[in-house]
Amino acid sequence: MKNNVFCVLCFGALIITLMLSITSCNKSSARLTADMILINGNILADASEMGRFEAMAVKGDTILALGTNREIEKYQDKNTKVIDAGGKLVVPGFIDSHVHFLQGGISLSSVMLKDAKTKEEFISRIRDFAKTVKPGEWILEGNWDHQNWGAELPVREWIDQYTPDNPLFVSRSDGHMALANTAALKAAGVNRNVKDIEGGSIERSAGGELTGIFRDNAMALISSHIPDYSADQYDRGLEAAMKYVASNGVTSVDHMGTIADIGVFQRALKAGRLITRIYSTALIPDYKRIQEKMKETGQDDRWLKAGGAKIFADGSLGSHTAAFAEPYSDDPSTSGLLMYGEKNMLAQVLMADSAGLQVVVHAIGDRANHLVLNFYQEAIRKNGPRDRRFRIEHAQHLLPSDIPRFKELGVIASMQPWHLTDDGRWAEKSIGPERIKTTYCFRSLLHAGATLAFGSDWYVAPPVPLEGIQAAVTRQTLDGANTGGWVPAEKITVQEALIAYTINGAYASFDEHRKGTLEPGKLADFVILDRDIFSIPHETIKDTKVIMTVVGGKVVYNSE
Numbered sequence: 102m103k104n105n106v107f108c109v110l111c112f113g114a115l116i117i118t119l120m121l122s123i124t125s126c127n128k129s130s131a132r133l134t135a136d137m138i139l140i141n142g143n144i145l146a147d148a149s150e151m152g153r154f155e156a157m158a159v160k161g162d163t164i165l166a167l168g169t170n171r172e173i174e175k176y177q178d179k180n181t182k183v184i185d186a187g188g189k190l191v192v193p194g195f196i197d198s199h200v201h202f203l204q205g206g207i208s209l210s211s212v213m214l215k216d217a218k219t220k221e222e223f224i225s226r227i228r229d230f231a232k233t234v235k236p237g238e239w240i241l242e243g244n245w246d247h248q249n250w251g252a253e254l255p256v257r258e259w260i261d262q263y264t265p266d267n268p269l270f271v272s273r274s275d276g277h278m279a280l281a282n283t284a285a286l287k288a289a290g291v292n293r294n295v296k297d298i299e300g301g302s303i304e305r306s307a308g309g310e311l312t313g314i315f316r317d318n319a320m321a322l323i324s325s326h327i328p329d330y331s332a333d334q335y336d337r338g339l340e341a342a343m344k345y346v347a348s349n350g351v352t353s354v355d356h357m358g359t360i361a362d363i364g365v366f367q368r369a370l371k372a373g374r375l376i377t378r379i380y381s382t383a384l385i386p387d388y389k390r391i392q393e394k395m396k397e398t399g400q401d402d403r404w405l406k407a408g409g410a411k412i413f414a415d416g417s418l419g420s421h422t423a424a425f426a427e428p429y430s431d432d433p434s435t436s437g438l439l440m441y442g443e444k445n446m447l448a449q450v451l452m453a454d455s456a457g458l459q460v461v462v463h464a465i466g467d468r469a470n471h472l473v474l475n476f477y478q479e480a481i482r483k484n485g486p487r488d489r490r491f492r493i494e495h496a497q498h499l500l501p502s503d504i505p506r507f508k509e510l511g512v513i514a515s516m517q518p519w520h521l522t523d524d525g526r527w528a529e530k531s532i533g534p535e536r537i538k539t540t541y542c543f544r545s546l547l548h549a550g551a552t553l554a555f556g557s558d559w560y561v562a563p564p565v566p567l568e569g570i571q572a573a574v575t576r577q578t579l580d581g582a583n584t585g586g587w588v589p590a591e592k593i594t595v596q597e598a599l600i601a602y603t604i605n606g607a608y609a610s611f612d613e614h615r616k617g618t619l620e621p622g623k624l625a626d627f628v629i630l631d632r633d634i635f636s637i638p639h640e641t642i643k644d645t646k647v648i649m650t651v652v653g654g655k656v657v658y659n660s661e
């Protein structure tokens with residue numbers, strides 16, 4: 102009996118051992134099968150480490166392994182999709198840390214004024230576009246730049262005769278001023294008796310007539326009368342935006358927008374239509390609703406997260422509404438404007454910070470940046486330490502003494518290098534030779550230990566990271582006037598720029614555990630480029646073509 106019992110136990114143990122080995126066999130064979138492998142790549146897995154791999158295996162939306170072709174081919178079976186990178190450079194998907202995503206998508210189908218080079222072209226583009234829209238429909242976006250034709254501001258008389266039946270409110274490319282036609286003034290019930298608005302300005306002719314130009318807060322006089330886009334228009338705008346950025350290698354964006362925008366993203370998420378990962382901010386006065394949205398999206402969703410609370414400290418350089426400590430060099434009557442009084446702005450920062458939100462403030466002028474750093478300092482003192490990752494969006498003009506404070510206070514400088522190719526043409530005229538030395542001061546910020554996260558500010562500027570990298574590295578301006586770079590001391594390297602578009606972008610949205618580098622366990626978001634941006638002349642980086650963009654193991658753009 103004893104023996105028999107022993108044998109039964111033995112047999113039982115044998116069965117259990119066999120079962121265990123079968124399950125572990127199943128487990129290991131499952132682990133060894135990839136849904137996708139990329140071979141023959143020149144994979145830069147981590148821009149800060151600069152190590153390169155030949156191949157990568159992907160399971161679901163996650164990276165399984167990196168190695169040589171031989172090491173990775175072990176993960177292949179008959180169902181594995183194989184991408185042959187043909188020796189091309191593969192980098193982590195670009196993270197664009199500052200976009201206005203829906204406006205960008207919608208502007209793709211609106212009147213295109215951004216590259217209008219003359220007053221005549223500005224007029225004829227509007228004339229031609231007006232023929233394509235129904236009477237009564239608003240003409241919006243546009244994104245014109247009066248610096249293209251010698252800085253004469255447009256007036257409504259230029260276009261009134263072509264747009265009698267269509268209210269028009271087209272923005273300057275920086276979004277800080279816009280031109281209304283007479284039909285728009287009528288629709289908004291605004292006439293020459295309108296009063297000035299705090300934090301904004303209204304352009305008037307010598308005779309006191311409205312020219313049609315409204316700046317910053319005054320823009321709401323018109324924009325509050327524009328009917329909202331339909332849900333369908335938003336959905337199409339989002340789809341156009343996602344496709345467009347995918348073709349430029351962008352796999353994640355930080356969206357600067359409103360609570361309503363988050364609803365558009367949630368709708369797309371529910372329908373499984375997102376192909377770009379979105380971290381969405383909304384405006385601070387809505388902070389309670391941002392908290393609700395944070396709960397709804399969760400902080401672990403791979404596609405959509407709410408979290409940032411944004412306010413504007415000031416306006417823009419091009420509109421002369423960026424707040425400086427000293428007056429503008431070409432207009433001593435103004436030193437810009439603050440969107441809110443100092444007390445009000447501090448209160449908003451403290452409120453959003455104590456609610457546990459990431460505070461994100463737009464600051465362009467050196468005074469605006471100085472004040473925001475003060476407010477952040479006060480928030481840390483008052484609300485105590487935590488991993489809050491304050492951000493300043495643009496951080497465009499800094500007082501030299503403020504540069505080290507970014508590191509000291511743990512403030513992320515969220516900057517858009519392409520803007521300098523644009524502003525560099527005329528910024529010195531506006532603020533003089535001394536202040537331009539700490540304009541877009543990438544090198545000084547890095548030297549002081551600050552974290553730089555790069556983005557585009559699309560729709561304002563093109564959402565093309567390769568153009569942004571070239572801008573940061575060469576600091577050449579659009580007019581070709583600064584071949585050695587505009588304020589060349591502030592140039593940075595290709596590697597530093599790529600870190601700002603990947604690793605630091607992930608950090609800026611609390612996503613470094615799953616994005617920014619290509620490592621086992623992280624999301625399979627990557628881009629194949631047609632050349633190695635580290636070994637070509639810097640002034641040709643923008644000619645680099647994206648061959649393929651992959652988000653979560655799915656090809657979302659293929660140039661072929």
Ligand SMILES: [Zn+2]
Binds near residue numbers: 199200201357558561
């Ligand atoms: Zn912006």
